[in-house]
Amino acid sequence: MAVLDALTALLEPTVSGLGYELLGVERQPTAGGTLIRLYIDSSEGIVVDDCATVSRQVGDVLEVEEAVSGAYTLEVSSPGLDRPLFTPAQYRVFIGSHVKVRLRTIVNGRRRLAGLLAAATDEYLTISIGEDDIDVPYNVVERARLDPQW
Secondary structure (H helix, E strand, C coil): CHHHHHHHHHHHHHHHHCCCEEEEEEEEEECCEEEEEEEEECCCCCCHHHHHHHHHHHHHHHHHHCCCCCCEEEEEECCCCCCECCCHHHHHHCCCCEEEEEEEEEECCEEEEEEEEEEECCCEEEEEECCEEEEEEHHHEEEEEECCCC
């Protein structure tokens, strides 16, 4: 987690300087090295040219700062309808929405949760699944996304 926090802190000024909001950063190992994925947003929405602009600038920062060791692929993306959630503030905006959450450890006998986001404090989020409310500390969340209901 510390690596993602450091990458976010390094890249946020560049992204915001370009007029976008950096929602979060994901880092995944791949066969060819590491995938670094940034999610950006703006009040006007995001198009491919926005992603390309941010990618060029962020790529330069990563190279100059030597922030990623070894080979890596940089991907810049809009959040989409199944928007990922990274911070307590982002969770709070979507209270009442359906979410899917993958956990690093088992909570209440589960590693995956899907339900209604009922609450979000600075320490944990609460997911309602049927009659059960499950409190999940953020430090055990591996990945969380909105789950659009069609």
